[in-house]
Amino acid sequence: MPTQLTIASGIREFAISNPRRIAVIDGDRSITFAELDDRSSRFANILLREGFGVGDRVAILSWNRLEYIELCAGAAKAGVTLVPLNPRGSAMEHEALIRRSGTRGLVFDENLAGNVPRSADGLPLLLCLGEADVGLPYEAAIAGSEATDPMVEYSEDLPYCIQYTSGTTGQPKGAMLSHRARALTLIHCGVDFSLGPGKRTVAVAPMALGAGFSFGYAGPYLGGTTSMMRSWDPEALLATIERDRIHSVFLVPTHAVGLQRVMEGASREYDLSSLETLYFNAAALPVPLKEWVISAFPGVGIHELYGSTEGGIVTSLRPDEALRKAGSVGHPWFLTEVRLLDDDGNEVGTGERGELFSRSPYCMSGYLDDPESTADTIRPDGFLTAGDVAVKDEEGFIRIVDRKKDMIVSGAANIYPREIENVLYQLEEISEVAVVGLPDPTWGEQVAAFVVARPGASIDVGRLEAHLRGQLAGFKTPKVWEVIDEMPRNATGKIIKWALRDDYVSSHSEVGE
Numbered sequence: 001m002p003t004q005l006t007i008a009s010g011i012r013e014f015a016i017s018n019p020r021r022i023a024v025i026d027g028d029r030s031i032t033f034a035e036l037d038d039r040s041s042r043f044a045n046i047l048l049r050e051g052f053g054v055g056d057r058v059a060i061l062s063w064n065r066l067e068y069i070e071l072c073a074g075a076a077k078a079g080v081t082l083v084p085l086n087p088r089g090s091a092m093e094h095e096a097l098i099r100r101s102g103t104r105g106l107v108f109d110e111n112l113a114g115n116v117p118r119s120a121d122g123l124p125l126l127l128c129l130g131e132a133d134v135g136l137p138y139e140a141a142i143a144g145s146e147a148t149d150p151m152v153e154y155s156e157d158l159p160y161c162i163q164y165t166s167g168t169t170g171q172p173k174g175a176m177l178s179h180r181a182r183a184l185t186l187i188h189c190g191v192d193f194s195l196g197p198g199k200r201t202v203a204v205a206p207m208a209l210g211a212g213f214s215f216g217y218a219g220p221y222l223g224g225t226t227s228m229m230r231s232w233d234p235e236a237l238l239a240t241i242e243r244d245r246i247h248s249v250f251l252v253p254t255h256a257v258g259l260q261r262v263m264e265g266a267s268r269e270y271d272l273s274s275l276e277t278l279y280f281n282a283a284a285l286p287v288p289l290k291e292w293v294i295s296a297f298p299g300v301g302i303h304e305l306y307g308s309t310e311g312g313i314v315t316s317l318r319p320d321e322a323l324r325k326a327g328s329v330g331h332p333w334f335l336t337e338v339r340l341l342d343d344d345g346n347e348v349g350t351g352e353r354g355e356l357f358s359r360s361p362y363c364m365s366g367y368l369d370d371p372e373s374t375a376d377t378i379r380p381d382g383f384l385t386a387g388d389v390a391v392k393d394e395e396g397f398i399r400i401v402d403r404k405k406d407m408i409v410s411g412a413a414n415i416y417p418r419e420i421e422n423v424l425y426q427l428e429e430i431s432e433v434a435v436v437g438l439p440d441p442t443w444g445e446q447v448a449a450f451v452v453a454r455p456g457a458s459i460d461v462g463r464l465e466a467h468l469r470g471q472l473a474g475f476k477t478p479k480v481w482e483v484i485d486e487m488p489r490n491a492t493g494k495i496i497k498w499a500l501r502d503d504y505v506s507s508h509s510e511v512g513e
Contacts, residue, residue, distance in 0.1 A: 043074030197223035312362025408437035
């Protein structure tokens with residue numbers, strides 16, 4: 001079989017060429033490339049011994065930690081597809097995704113044992129990173145497994161991962177991301193973002209999310225080192241950059257806000273002289289914040305990216321134009337074609353709004369067991385949309401101006417209104433509910449719920465919040481609640497969510513809120 005692009009290949013390569021180099025740092029723990037290769041092979045053989053075959057699925061429920069890298073590499077060595085579970089999700093949410101994906105195994109962080117569904121006890125493989133009352137200890141399993149790389153053969157088009165996301169229906173959809181798509185993403189990240197042999201980065205965003213995985217795993221995959229951050233702490237990040245002589249960091253705008261607060265009031269200066277690159281995703285940096293980032297990190301290249309789980313990295317605004325084109329997401333990234341289309345599929349002109357479609361080797365293969373949603377997202381010509389509306393200026397710079405789909409992007413998390421609405425509709429006092437995203441200078445967007453009570457009923461916001469938190473992750477709970485008399489509707493009777501959003505923003509701006 002010809003050589004295939006897989007996410008195991010880089011780990012194998014540097015275990016041979018630089019076996020004693022540190023691949024991952026996690027607090028006071030570290031692991032060399034030789035050890036990473038050894039341990040990932042042991043995990044691969046655990047999967048094979050338990051009967052996992054090529055394309056079978058194993059889920060990971062964990063915060064960023066050293067083992068995340070070896071689990072990803074080990075699954076790839078066995079040809080087993082990953083199902084990353086958001087560590088902020090609830091046990092009920094995880095149970096649904098495990099069932100829908102056909103997952104046969106779960107590896108979980110001991111600190112997330114309360115988020116493991118009870119049904120996981122019935123899985124053929126259940127391993128705990130640490131000590132827990134359920135599952136087998138991961139370290140004991142690793143110690144008893146063979147360290148020989150199984151060298152399982154499979155096509156580079158095999159999904160390395162099923163990354164769950166959602167669309168307008170709010171039902172989770174599993175984006176199938178191939179080894180080839182992700183390997184090419186990692187390689188081109190090395191070209192743009194100071195990643196590669198001997199380079200050092202930090203995994204700040206959760207590796208359970210698409211961007212967090214790519215930019216955390218890229219370190220060792222390309223022969224560099226990744227330092228793990230288990231939770232967001234701006235002072236800890238600055239200390240990590242100083243201690244580990246970090247070259248590049250991936251962040252989202254809310255991280256920049258936290259850094260600004262800390263750095264402007266810091267009792268001491270950190271040595272950040274090793275830093276070469278900062279790159280941002282999730283939402284465009286507000287111009288004042290971007291100006292602060294550039295001034296606070298002099299000589300550091302500032303990149304802004306636009307992309308999606310389904311489409312990978314789509315565009316990039318590089319450092320040379322960081323201020324002149326602030327608010328833009330730049331030009332199409334490597335090997336990427338972009339088209340802005342109207343509702344009839346025709347390309348729009350300069351300055352005109354159109355739905356953004358992209359075609360590249362980074363795009364997903366489709367949604368797992370969902371041909372209808374796949375057809376809605378990927379055109380017959382291979383161009384894919386995440387539902388965003390954009391305009392292109394006379395120089396070809398692209399700016400995102402709206403979103404056809406209802407998805408809310410808050411920090412690095414995608415939040416889907418219909419999912420929240422469906423849970424709230426379980427309460428008898430609610431007649432109607434509409435969840436929308438409101439602009440937020442820190443998080444990009446915040447979740448807001450507009451509620452109409454049933455006749456004679458009253459709304460207790462505390463009860464609504466408690467009901468949501470019992471079924472969904474806490475970050476999905478609305479930060480803004482508005483009880484209204486009726487919903488704005490169009491001629492066909494559908495709720496006009498943009499009117500709710502615009503009226504709220506307008507009315508609160510008038511009173512200086």
